Amino acid sequence: MAEGRILIVEDEHIVAMGIKRMLKGLGYTVTGVASSGEDAISKAESTFPDLVLMDIMLKGELDGVEAAKEIKARFDVPVIFLTAYSDSNILERVKKTGPSGYIVKPFDEKDLHSNIEIALHRHRNEKEDLEKN
Amino acid sequence: MRFKDVPLKPKLVILIVVGIFLVLAVSMAVIIGTVTTQEEKLAYDKSIEMADNYANQFDAHMKANQAVARTLALTMAEYEASDREEAIGILENVLEGNPSLIGVYLGYEPNAFDGRDRDYVNTSGHDATGRFVPYCNKIEGPLVIEPLVHYDSSDYYQLPKATGEDILTEPYFYEGIFMMSYDSPIFKDGEFAGIAGVDVPLEYVDEVASNIRTFDTGYAFMVSNTGVFLSHPTRKDWIGKKSFSDFDSKEIKNASDDIRQGIGGHIEVKDPTTGKTVIMFYEPVETGESAFVLVVPKEEMLAGVADLRDRLLIISAISIIFMAALAYMIARSITKPIDEIVDDFRNIAQEAVKGRLDVRANTDVEIDFREIPSGLNEILRAVIVPVRETIRVTNALAKGELKERVNVDVQGEFRDLGDTLDKFSETLNRIIDDSNAVLTAFQHNDFKREILVHGHGDFKLLTNGIEETRRALDLVTAQRRAAEKALLDYAMELERSNKLKEEMERVINNSPVIVFLWKYEPGWPAKFVSENITRLGYEVTDFTSKKVFYEDIVHPEDLKNMHEELARNVESGCDVYTSEYRIFTRSGEVRWVDERTFIQRDEKNEIHLQGIILDITEHKKAEEVLLQIEEIHKKEIHHRIKNNLQVISTLLYLESGNFSDRKVMDAFKESQHRVKSMALVHEKLYQSEDMVSVDFADYIQNLSNYLFQSYSVGSGKISLRLDVDNVFLGMDTAVPLGIIINELISNALKHAFSEGEDGEIYIQLHRNRRDSLSFRENYKNTEDQVAKCEKIDCTGISGTQGLNKVEDRLTLIVRDDGKGFPEGLDFRNTDSLGLQLVTALVDQINGSIELDTSRGTGFIIIFQDLKYKPRV
Missing domain, CATH: 3.30.565.10 (Histidine kinase-like ATPase, C-terminal domain)
Incomplete structure (x- = not known):
C-alpha cells in the first residue's frame, strides 16, 4: 500500500470527490480539498501535505500555476498538475514552475498512482541529497 | 262703440256708481231680510201669545162652569133629604150665584131621587111620569122651573149615563139661544142615579171674542172642535151654523184638523170676509172642546218691517247720488293731468313731424306721471344726437374728409345708421387708398400690386381701369424678367456644376476612398487616380506617367486570384464585382484593401475599369480579433461540456463504489466509459484548430x-x-x-x-x-x-x-x-x-x-x- 499525505486542489467538487476516493483506494491520506488558489495556499500551510494535486483552471484570482509557484516556494511541497488543457501557452507557464508531474484528464487510478509515487520518491531523494550536502 | 273708446271720466263714474249700487243692494237685501225675519218673529210671537192668553181665559171660564156642574152632581149624590123643593131651591141658588149660566138642571132616573115620582106627576120640574127633571133657567128673562126635554134620546143625558163621566155637549140652539151644556153623572150607592148639568150661553163667548182687537183691523173668534163658529165679530149669521169645513181652502182644512186634535198653530190665508191676506193663529181651549182663533192681516203685522225697508231704500238712494258726485270728482282729478300730458305730447308730435326736435315736454306734472314727459324728452334727445352726428359726418365726407367717423355711442337702428355711414366712408376710403397704393407701386416699377378693392358702379370703372393698365404693364415686365432670369439661371447652373465638381473632388480627396480608372491591359495602367493616393505614399503622377503600374503594388500572393477573378467577371459579362486583397504602400507596408469595380464596355467593345479602393486593414484586424474571441468562446463551451461530462463520469465512479455486485459495477463502468467517450470528443474539439x-x-x-x-x-x-x-x-x-x-x-x-x-x-x-x-x-x-x-x-x-x-x-x-x-x-x-x-x-x-x-x-x-x- 502506498503512503503519503495529499492535498487535492480542484474546483469541481464532484471531480474532487472522485479523485479523493481513488487516492484513498490507493492507500493515500487526503489532507484536504481546496477549490481556489488562495484556499490551496492556506490549506498547504495548515495541513502539511507531502504532495499537492493541482487543477490549473480554478475559481478566484489565482490560477493553479500561480498557486503552485507560491506553494513550492513557501512550503517546498511537490505539485502534480491535473488538467484537461494541453495548450502550449499553459504548458510553457507550467514548465517554469518545475512541476513534479503533469497528468492530462481523463486519467485513471494507474496514472495517478505512478505519477504520485515518482513525485514523492524524487522529492525524498532531493531532500536526502540536500541533507547530505 | 268699444269700451276702450269711452273717455276715462264717465268710465270711472259708471264703475264707481255701479260698484256702490251693488254693494248697497246686497247689504240692503241682507238687512231687510234679517229685520223682516225678526219683526215677523216678534209679531208672530205676540199674536201666538195673545191667542194663547185668550184661550186660557176661556179655558178658565169653561173650567169654572164645568166645576159648577160637577159640584152640583157631587152635592146631589150626597143629598139624603129627598126634598124635591129643596133641590130645586139649590138649583135656583146656583143659577143666581153664577150669572154666566143660563140654566141649571138635574135629571134623575125614574124614582131614583126619592121613589115618590107618582106624587109629582106634572108638577113643576117633573115630567108626566113624575120623574124628577127640574130645569131652572132664565131663558125668557125671569127665572123659571121647567122639566127637561129629550133626556131619553139626547147625548147630554145618555152619554153620562152610558160612560159614567162628565161630558160637554156640542154647541146648540135652544129656544133661540146658542149654548153648550156641561153634564156630570150622579151616583147613589154606586149606581147611576141621574145627571147634574149647567147650560152656558155662547153669546157671552161671542161678546168677549168679538171685542178683541189686535193691530188695526185684526180680530178674534172661536170655533168648536168640529170647526163650527162659536163667535164672529161681523158675521153673526155664521155662529153655530157655518163650520171650517165649509171653506174651500186647504190651509183652513189643515187648521181644522189641528183644532180637532187640540194642536195650536197658524196659517196664512185669504180672509173670506175682508179678502185681505191674513195670518190666522189658532190655539185650543182645553176644557171647552173649542179653539180660539186670532186673525191678523199680514200687512198690518209687518207694517214696521216695511217702514224700515223704505227708510233704508231712501238712505241708499242718497248714498248713491253722493258717491256718484264723489266719483266724478276723483275721475276729474285723475284725467286732468293725463289730458294735459296728452295735449303736450300731441304738440311735440306735431312739432317733431315738422322737423323741430328742440321742443321739450313739460315735466312739471303729478309725480305719478312724471316718467312720461321725461321719457319723451329722453327719446327726443336720443333721436336728435344721431341725426346731428349723421349730418356732421355727411358734411365732412362731402368736404373729402374720408377719415371722419360717427363717434357717438348710440344703439339699435341709430347704430345701424351710423354704421352704414361709417361703412360707406370706409369703402370709399379703401377704394381710394387701394388705387393709390397700386399707382404708387407703378412709380416704383412694381406691377404686381393688384387692385384688391373693387368698387361698384362708377367706382368699378375707376378700379377696373387701373387694374387693366397694371396687368398690361405687369405682362411686359414679366416677359422681360423671364428672359433675364433664364440667362442668369444658365450662368448659375454653370457655376454650380463647376462648384459641384470641385466639391466632389474635395469630398473624394478628403475621404479614405481612392478612385481609379484603369485600362484593361496587362499591368493595369491607371488612366486616372484621385489625389488622395498620397494616403498610400504615392503621387498621382506616379500612375499617370506609367512609372508605376497598378499590378506592381498588389501583393504577389493575391495577384493570381485577382487576375482570375477579373478575367472571369469580364468573360461572364458581369458589370460590378468586389474583391479584397493586399497591396504595398510606397514605404513597403502591406495594407488590406476592398476594391469595388465597375466594368465599362464602350461601343468599340473596349473595356475600362472604374473602381474605388478602400483601406480595410483595421477592419481585417478587428475581424481577426473577433474570430479569436469567438474561438475562445467555443473553446470555453467545449471545455465546460467536457468538464460536466467529467463530473458525470466521476459521479458514476463514486456511485459504483457503493456496490459490490460485479454486474452493477460493470454497468457503472460501461456507463462511465460511454460518458468518457463523449467527453473525449469535446476535448478533441477544443484542442482542434477550427473548433x-x-x-x-x-x-x-x-x-x-x-x-x-x-x-x-x-x-x-x-x-x-x-x-x-x-x-x-x-x-x-x-x-x-x-x-x-x-x-x-x-x-x-x-x-x-x-x-x-x-x-x-x-x-x-x-x-x-x-x-x-x-x-x-x-x-x-x-x-x-x-x-x-x-x-x-x-x-x-x-x-x-x-x-x-x-x-x-x-x-x-x-x-x-x-x-x-x-x-x-x-x-x-x-x-x-x-x-x-x-x-x-x-x-x-x-x-x-x-x-x-x-x-x-x-x-x-x-x-x-x-x-x-x-x-x-
Whole structure:
C-alpha cells in the first residue's frame, strides 16, 4: 500500500470527490480539498501535505500555476498538475514552475498512482541529497 | 262703440256708481231680510201669545162652569133629604150665584131621587111620569122651573149615563139661544142615579171674542172642535151654523184638523170676509172642546218691517247720488293731468313731424306721471344726437374728409345708421387708398400690386381701369424678367456644376476612398487616380506617367486570384464585382484593401475599369480579433461540456463504489466509459484548430488506450493495431461514432479473448475516395467555392452549406482475432445494450453495418460524415 499525505486542489467538487476516493483506494491520506488558489495556499500551510494535486483552471484570482509557484516556494511541497488543457501557452507557464508531474484528464487510478509515487520518491531523494550536502 | 273708446271720466263714474249700487243692494237685501225675519218673529210671537192668553181665559171660564156642574152632581149624590123643593131651591141658588149660566138642571132616573115620582106627576120640574127633571133657567128673562126635554134620546143625558163621566155637549140652539151644556153623572150607592148639568150661553163667548182687537183691523173668534163658529165679530149669521169645513181652502182644512186634535198653530190665508191676506193663529181651549182663533192681516203685522225697508231704500238712494258726485270728482282729478300730458305730447308730435326736435315736454306734472314727459324728452334727445352726428359726418365726407367717423355711442337702428355711414366712408376710403397704393407701386416699377378693392358702379370703372393698365404693364415686365432670369439661371447652373465638381473632388480627396480608372491591359495602367493616393505614399503622377503600374503594388500572393477573378467577371459579362486583397504602400507596408469595380464596355467593345479602393486593414484586424474571441468562446463551451461530462463520469465512479455486485459495477463502468467517450470528443474539439471538426485518428488512439487501461489489458497480452487515415469529423458524426467504437472495443476486450490469451484488436478507418485529397482539403475547397461570383450581381454570398455535395463515404472496421461472435446470435437483435446502441447509432449517422466472422469478430461500418446546417 502506498503512503503519503495529499492535498487535492480542484474546483469541481464532484471531480474532487472522485479523485479523493481513488487516492484513498490507493492507500493515500487526503489532507484536504481546496477549490481556489488562495484556499490551496492556506490549506498547504495548515495541513502539511507531502504532495499537492493541482487543477490549473480554478475559481478566484489565482490560477493553479500561480498557486503552485507560491506553494513550492513557501512550503517546498511537490505539485502534480491535473488538467484537461494541453495548450502550449499553459504548458510553457507550467514548465517554469518545475512541476513534479503533469497528468492530462481523463486519467485513471494507474496514472495517478505512478505519477504520485515518482513525485514523492524524487522529492525524498532531493531532500536526502540536500541533507547530505 | 268699444269700451276702450269711452273717455276715462264717465268710465270711472259708471264703475264707481255701479260698484256702490251693488254693494248697497246686497247689504240692503241682507238687512231687510234679517229685520223682516225678526219683526215677523216678534209679531208672530205676540199674536201666538195673545191667542194663547185668550184661550186660557176661556179655558178658565169653561173650567169654572164645568166645576159648577160637577159640584152640583157631587152635592146631589150626597143629598139624603129627598126634598124635591129643596133641590130645586139649590138649583135656583146656583143659577143666581153664577150669572154666566143660563140654566141649571138635574135629571134623575125614574124614582131614583126619592121613589115618590107618582106624587109629582106634572108638577113643576117633573115630567108626566113624575120623574124628577127640574130645569131652572132664565131663558125668557125671569127665572123659571121647567122639566127637561129629550133626556131619553139626547147625548147630554145618555152619554153620562152610558160612560159614567162628565161630558160637554156640542154647541146648540135652544129656544133661540146658542149654548153648550156641561153634564156630570150622579151616583147613589154606586149606581147611576141621574145627571147634574149647567147650560152656558155662547153669546157671552161671542161678546168677549168679538171685542178683541189686535193691530188695526185684526180680530178674534172661536170655533168648536168640529170647526163650527162659536163667535164672529161681523158675521153673526155664521155662529153655530157655518163650520171650517165649509171653506174651500186647504190651509183652513189643515187648521181644522189641528183644532180637532187640540194642536195650536197658524196659517196664512185669504180672509173670506175682508179678502185681505191674513195670518190666522189658532190655539185650543182645553176644557171647552173649542179653539180660539186670532186673525191678523199680514200687512198690518209687518207694517214696521216695511217702514224700515223704505227708510233704508231712501238712505241708499242718497248714498248713491253722493258717491256718484264723489266719483266724478276723483275721475276729474285723475284725467286732468293725463289730458294735459296728452295735449303736450300731441304738440311735440306735431312739432317733431315738422322737423323741430328742440321742443321739450313739460315735466312739471303729478309725480305719478312724471316718467312720461321725461321719457319723451329722453327719446327726443336720443333721436336728435344721431341725426346731428349723421349730418356732421355727411358734411365732412362731402368736404373729402374720408377719415371722419360717427363717434357717438348710440344703439339699435341709430347704430345701424351710423354704421352704414361709417361703412360707406370706409369703402370709399379703401377704394381710394387701394388705387393709390397700386399707382404708387407703378412709380416704383412694381406691377404686381393688384387692385384688391373693387368698387361698384362708377367706382368699378375707376378700379377696373387701373387694374387693366397694371396687368398690361405687369405682362411686359414679366416677359422681360423671364428672359433675364433664364440667362442668369444658365450662368448659375454653370457655376454650380463647376462648384459641384470641385466639391466632389474635395469630398473624394478628403475621404479614405481612392478612385481609379484603369485600362484593361496587362499591368493595369491607371488612366486616372484621385489625389488622395498620397494616403498610400504615392503621387498621382506616379500612375499617370506609367512609372508605376497598378499590378506592381498588389501583393504577389493575391495577384493570381485577382487576375482570375477579373478575367472571369469580364468573360461572364458581369458589370460590378468586389474583391479584397493586399497591396504595398510606397514605404513597403502591406495594407488590406476592398476594391469595388465597375466594368465599362464602350461601343468599340473596349473595356475600362472604374473602381474605388478602400483601406480595410483595421477592419481585417478587428475581424481577426473577433474570430479569436469567438474561438475562445467555443473553446470555453467545449471545455465546460467536457468538464460536466467529467463530473458525470466521476459521479458514476463514486456511485459504483457503493456496490459490490460485479454486474452493477460493470454497468457503472460501461456507463462511465460511454460518458468518457463523449467527453473525449469535446476535448478533441477544443484542442482542434477550427473548433468544428475532430481529429478522429487522434481520438481513436486516446479512446482505445483509455479502454485498454480500464479493462486492465495494458500488460501487453492483447495488442492494439490501428490503421487510421487522417480524418476530421464533425460533432454530429464524431459523438455517435465515438460511442460505437467504445462499444465495439469494449465488447472485444470483454468477450473476445479468454483469460491470459494473446490476441489483437485491429481498428481501421479509411476514406473511400478515388483521388488522394484529404477530406480536410476538400472541406476547405467548398468554402472557397462559396466566395465565387454567382450570376450577374456578383455580390451575393449564397449559403450552400447544407448537406455536403461531395460523396465522401468512410469505412470503419473493428476486428479481433478472438474466439468469434457467438453463433446463432443476431447482433441486430440482442439484449446487449452495447450492440443495441451500435445499431441505433449506425442508423443515426446514415451508415450500414456488417458482421464479418471469417476470422474472429469483425464489424464493418460504412458511413458518411453528416454536415447539418449550423444549428444556431
